[in-house]
Amino acid sequence: xxxxxxxxxxxxxxxxxxxxxxxxxxxxxxxxxxxxxxxxxxxxxxxxxxxxxxxxxxxxxxxxxxxxxxxxxxxxxxxxxxxxxxxxxxxxxxxxxxxxxxxxxxxxxxxxxxxxxxxxxxxxxxxxxxxxxxxxxxxxxxxxxxxxxxxxxxxxxxxxxxxxxxxxxxxxxxxxxxxxxxxxxxxxxxxxxxxxxxxxxxxxxxxxxxxxxxxxxxxxxxxxxxxxxxxxxxxxxxxxxxxxxxxxxxxxxxxxxxxxxxxxxxxxxxxxxxxxxxxxxxxxxxxxxxxxxxxxxxxxxxxxxxxxxxxxxxxxxxxxxxxxxxxxxxxxxxxxxxxxxxxxxxxxxxxxxxxxxxxxxxxxxxxxxxxxxxxxxxxxxxxxxxxxxxxx
Amino acid sequence: xxxxxxxxxxxxxxxxxxxxxxxxxxxxxxxxxxxxxxxxxxxxxxxxxxxxxxxxxxxxxxxxxxxxxxxxxxxxxxxxxxxxxxxxxxxxxxxxxxxxxxxxxxxxxxxxxxxxxxxxxxxxxxxxxxxxxxxxxxxxxxxxxxxxxxxxxxxxxxxxxxxxxxxxxxxxxxxxxxxxxxxxxxxxxxxxxxxxxxxxxxxxxxxxxxxxxxxxxxxxxxxxxxxxxxxxxxxxxxxxxxxxxxxxxxxxxxxxxxxxxxxxxxxxxxxxxxxxxxxxxxxxxxxxxxxxxxxxxxxxxxxxxxxxxxxxxxxxxxxxxxxxxxxxxxxxxxxxxxxxxxxxxxxxxxxxxxxxxxxxxxxxxxxxxxxxxxxxxxxxxxxxxxxxxxxx
Numbered sequence: 001x002x003x004x005x006x007x008x009x010x011x012x013x014x015x016x017x018x019x020x021x022x023x024x025x026x027x028x029x030x031x032x033x034x035x036x037x038x039x040x041x042x043x044x045x046x047x048x049x050x051x052x053x054x055x056x057x058x059x060x061x062x063x064x065x066x067x068x069x070x071x072x073x074x075x076x077x078x079x080x081x082x083x084x085x086x087x088x089x090x091x092x093x094x095x096x097x098x099x100x101x102x103x104x105x106x107x108x109x110x111x112x113x114x115x116x117x118x119x120x121x122x123x124x125x126x127x128x129x130x131x132x133x134x135x136x137x138x139x140x141x142x143x144x145x146x147x148x149x150x151x152x153x154x155x156x157x158x159x160x161x162x163x164x165x166x167x168x169x170x171x172x173x174x175x176x177x178x179x180x181x182x183x184x185x186x187x188x189x190x191x192x193x194x195x196x197x198x199x200x201x202x203x204x205x206x207x208x209x210x211x212x213x214x215x216x217x218x219x220x221x222x223x224x225x226x227x228x229x230x231x232x233x234x235x236x237x238x239x240x241x242x243x244x245x246x247x248x249x250x251x252x253x254x255x256x257x258x259x260x261x262x263x264x265x266x267x268x269x270x271x272x273x274x275x276x277x278x279x280x281x282x283x284x285x286x287x288x289x290x291x292x293x294x295x296x297x298x299x300x301x302x303x304x305x306x307x308x309x310x311x312x313x314x315x316x317x318x319x320x321x322x323x324x325x326x327x328x329x330x331x332x333x334x335x336x337x338x339x340x341x342x343x344x345x346x347x348x349x350x351x352x353x354x355x356x357x358x359x360x361x362x363x364x365x366x367x368x369x370x371x372x373x374x375x376x377x378x379x380x381x382x383x384x385x386x387x388x389x390x391x392x
Numbered sequence: 393x394x395x396x397x398x399x400x401x402x403x404x405x406x407x408x409x410x411x412x413x414x415x416x417x418x419x420x421x422x423x424x425x426x427x428x429x430x431x432x433x434x435x436x437x438x439x440x441x442x443x444x445x446x447x448x449x450x451x452x453x454x455x456x457x458x459x460x461x462x463x464x465x466x467x468x469x470x471x472x473x474x475x476x477x478x479x480x481x482x483x484x485x486x487x488x489x490x491x492x493x494x495x496x497x498x499x500x501x502x503x504x505x506x507x508x509x510x511x512x513x514x515x516x517x518x519x520x521x522x523x524x525x526x527x528x529x530x531x532x533x534x535x536x537x538x539x540x541x542x543x544x545x546x547x548x549x550x551x552x553x554x555x556x557x558x559x560x561x562x563x564x565x566x567x568x569x570x571x572x573x574x575x576x577x578x579x580x581x582x583x584x585x586x587x588x589x590x591x592x593x594x595x596x597x598x599x600x601x602x603x604x605x606x607x608x609x610x611x612x613x614x615x616x617x618x619x620x621x622x623x624x625x626x627x628x629x630x631x632x633x634x635x636x637x638x639x640x641x642x643x644x645x646x647x648x649x650x651x652x653x654x655x656x657x658x659x660x661x662x663x664x665x666x667x668x669x670x671x672x673x674x675x676x677x678x679x680x681x682x683x684x685x686x687x688x689x690x691x692x693x694x695x696x697x698x699x700x701x702x703x704x705x706x707x708x709x710x711x712x713x714x715x716x717x718x719x720x721x722x723x724x725x726x727x728x729x730x731x732x733x734x735x736x737x738x739x740x741x742x743x744x745x746x747x748x749x750x751x752x753x754x755x756x757x758x759x760x761x762x763x764x765x766x767x768x769x770x771x772x773x774x775x776x777x778x779x780x781x782x783x784x
Contacts, residue, residue, distance in 0.1 A: 008438035009745050029421060032443055035728055035741035035753070046400035051424055052444055299736055299758075313732040336427055340705040344691055349427035353401050361427070 012037050013074035015307065016095065017049065018060075018087065022350040022359065023079035023287050024049030026295070030303035036311075041069040048350045049079075060087050070094045075310050077265060081107045081285050082154060098213070098264040098310040103285035106261065110152045110194045110282065117280045120256045124280045125272070126197040133174050139195040140170060146198040149173050151181055159230070163198060199279055201272035205239075208291035209254035210266045210305045213312040217258065218305065219251040220298065220318045223290050225270075228330070231357060232289045234377070235326040237297065249278055257283060266291070266306040289328065289359070296346045296364040297324035322366040323373040327380050329361040334387035339363065342383060344376045404429050405466035407699065408487065409441065410452075410479065414742040414751065415471035415679050416441030418687070422695035428703075433461040440742045441471075452479050462486045467702050469657060473499045473677050474546060490605070490656040490702040495677035498653065502544045502586045502674065509672045512648045516672045517664070518589040525566050531587040532562060538590040541565050543573055551622070555590060591671055593664035597631075600683035601646035602658045602697045605704040609650065610697065611643040612690065612710045615682050617662075620722070623749060624681045626769070627718040629689065641670055649675060658683070658698040681720070681751070688738045688756040689716035714758040715765040719772050721753040726779035731755065734775060736768050 013036055017024045020040035025048040028038040038053030045057055058065030066087060070076065073095045078088065081104060088101040106112050110127075117124040128139040130149065140147055145167070151160040160180065162173040177193055204227070208220040221238035239247075254269045268288030270281040291302035300308070300316025308315050332354040333339070339347050342363070349361035363380050367373040405428055409416045412432035417440040420430040430445030437449055450457030458479060462468065465487045470480065473496060480493040498504050502519075509516040520531040522541065532539055541562075542553040552572065554565040569585055596619070600612040613630035631639075646661045660680030662673040683694035692700070692708025700707050724746040725731070731739055734755070741753035755772050759765040 007436060007440075007744050009743050012743050025424070029424060032417070032421060032743075033738075033740045034732075035739075035743050037443060037743070044399060048399075051429060299738065308732055311729075313729045316732065317736065337703075337705045340426075340700055340708065344709065346425075346691065347427075348425045351401050351404050351424075351427050351429070352399050358399075 009035065013311065014039055014072060015310070016041065016069060016073040016076040016091075017053075018042070018076065018078035018083045018091075019080045020044060020047040020049035020055050021079060022048045022352070022361075025052055025350060026292075026303050026348070027077075027079065027287065027307065028052035030295075030301055031307045034304065034307060036307060039069060039073065041066065048352060051351065060084050063087075063090055066091055067094070077286075077306070077310050078104075079286055096310075099267070099285045100262065100264070103261050103263055103267070107283050107285045108153055110150055111192075113282060114194070114196075116257065116260070120253075120260060122253045122256065122280045123278065125199045128195045130174075130193040130195045133171060136170050136174050136193075136195060140164065140167075143195065143197040148196045148198050149177060150194050150196065151177055152192055152194050154181075199272045199274055201274050201279070202276075203273045204281070205250065205271045205273050205278070206235075206288065206290040207250045207254050207269050207271065208266060208288060208294065208302050209251070209258060209269065210302070210309050210315055210318075211258040211263050212309040212315055213264050216309075216315050217255055218315045218318045219254060220291060220294055220302065221320050222247050222250050223293070225290050229357070231330055231359070232328055233330070234328070235290045235293050236373075237293055237324050238320045246273075246276070246278065253278070253280060265309050266302050289362075290326075292348065292362050293324040293326040293364055293366075294318075295348065297321055297366045322368055323370045324367075325365045325373055325377045327363045327377065327384070328359055329363065329384065330359055331356045332387060333360045334383055338383060338387070342376070342380050345380060401427065405703065406431055406464060407702070408433065408461060408465040408468040408483075409445075410434070410468065410470035410475045410483075411472045412436060412439040412441035412447050413471060414440045414744070414753075417444055417742060418684075418695050418740070419469075419471065419679065419699065420444035422687075422693055423699045426696065426699060428699060431461060431465065433458065440744060443743065452476050455479075455482055458483055459486070469678075469698070469702050470496075471678055488702075491659070491677045492654065492656070495653050495655055495659070499675050499677045500545055502542055503584075505674060506586070506588075508649065508652070512645075512652060514645045514648065514672045515670065517591050520587045522566075522585040522587045525563060528562050528566050528585075528587060532556065532559075535587060535589040540588045540590050541569060542586050542588065543569055544584055544586050546573075591664045591666050593666050593671070594668075595665045596673070597642065597663045597665050597670070598627075598680065598682040599642045599646050599661050599663070600658060600680060600686065600694050601643065601650060601661065602694070602701050602707060602710075603650040603655050604701040604707055605656050608701075608707050609647055610707045610710045611646060612683060612686055612694065613712050614639050614642050615685070617682050621749070623722055623751070624720055625722075626720070627682045627685050628765075629685055629716050630712045638665075638668070638670065645670070645672060657701050658694050681754075682718075684740065684754050685716040685718040685756055685758075686710075687740065689713055689758045714760055715762045716759075717757045717765055717769045719755045719769065719776070720751055721755065721776065722751055723748045724779060725752045726775055730775060730779075734768070734772050737772060 017040050020042035040049045040055045043059050056069040070091045076095045076097045085101045085104040088097050114127045126143045130136050146165045204225045206223050211217045223235045223237040226234045266287050268284040272279040287302050294301040346364040352360050365376050409432050412434035432441045432447045435451050448461040462483045468487045468489045477493045477496040480489050506519045518535045522528050538557045596617045598615050603609045615627045615629040618626045658679050660676040664671040679694050686693040738756040744752050757768050
């Protein structure tokens, strides 16, 4: 039997992704059914995305590898915001990078990001740049205690920040966060700290928004998020008791940021709901964990709409198909067989080895009523709790 | 920056698939979110499944390559029924093959399949084995005209069969189909022809059924199928005007076949609806084109349930989430941008080069009402028709 000719399409587009973690994996799982091909650039071997596309394994400062990665791509995007902006700018000389590197500049620096909110008249907690312990003392005198001291760059999942509750907390928090900055050899240049007023928020919300190359915008319903140890634990959407005014306010904020940055792709905006007033916390220039419910909860998921946007295609529907929830599987996971026994569960596992604090997968539910949803979510939370305590 | 350690799970299961076409691709797209890995065995390079798993490219009679393919697999399955049963039996010495090779034996030979229907008291059109022109003349004298002459092995998508409408059709049909058999050097041994009574059926239905290693069974709603040039064109499910009796009859037939074969995995059973009486036409021991609507139309698709079944995991829900339709994209496709403009369309493209009669992808719709469904299906059919006539 002779080797048959290739059956593959000759003109398929290839999407390049900086980063090869689970967000890249889910981009590919959404994009392969659109006929797209995927190539990832990241130093991590055997990473989640490598099951669904070619992986170029190299450090982010290896520009020769970046050139190999970029060759023949239709468009390049990224799946995490701590990709060096210099790498994105290098690749942009050969291939469109969407969202543009300007979005990276803003989201990589909490001070730039908060300043943008202020420029756009988007309410945000009071903030001050902190470059010395004297700055910090003066800052606390201005915003009061408690306050939150954060690194301007590199923080995620609750890392790189400390809550200051009493005057004695200032010096150790400053020392610990600046020591962390000095150790952070892999990141971009250290750019100091930022002090933010502590917001005793009622709840944390997020909005996933998307804007195409043609300026078309769409917004998913506002999502309610809960956290455990600083890591996203659950998301619920849509929020039925929510006032339509609050939702349109949140969408307006996301629209203003995207239009200001001439943004292309999916952007997440995290918000504090402070007694009914929304305060912008931060943005992520990428698909976002609080949008994972859209994989099963919408006709067009955040992953598919990100790809439609960066390809210049029409955006798809962002309407919720029911009462939706997402539960993260963090640290360790019950056996797949046990997860598969959960009625109505849609599993999304990332093929990662268990480790404390590591996101290993998530479970989505889409139900006809909130009562059904909560019963099924509770069954899943019970299973995960039993697994953590060694009982499953 | 040194190379970080692998983050991959150490105990992930790998599923082997014989064949690397679009069915294998969709198995992997359903199975990666379950944490499974995929490896495919097929001579075809650059085939649809290779984007979502490792491809071992070798002829099906290369048993050394089959051994490399089988090494370390958790379970092996297949995505088309014309895999040589000898290959499946060879692999079975090292790794469980599900469905078992017995299912291949039956579905590869229309005579064995029809005889099994008869054994199980499942109504089927009258049939006779045909090994000579004299057999054929005697057969037509028995079943009458019109009749359908088919090769016992190797037919699909309307190939390998001819309708006999008048006595003069017998000799050329016999000559043409036996000539085809003689040319079929790559297939199994030639096993003659089968004559079947022509059924002027009202409509063609199919049922997708699944049975797990533990004997758990589940059935998707009966599906209505239409064809163009012998190739599946559309599927609709569930069939609201259908009598529950007809559905339970069809499910009972599928159950009897699966239990008789100690079957594990998804099986499709095609049926003629002849004035309200169901006649079994054929089975497919695999995921099936008429079950593609389940990707979006059910909590657990046929692809996911096939994997759950062969992994020995609990089966998921087969309930339809709405009024569902599937439209095949055959021969040529409109640009993806045009397809993406269809409201509510869920695209499933296979990354294959256009060619007359080749399945390039499909479009699913899941709607709240049949009226909504038909409006959207018609918009899609219009777009596909414009594309074929060069207008899109």
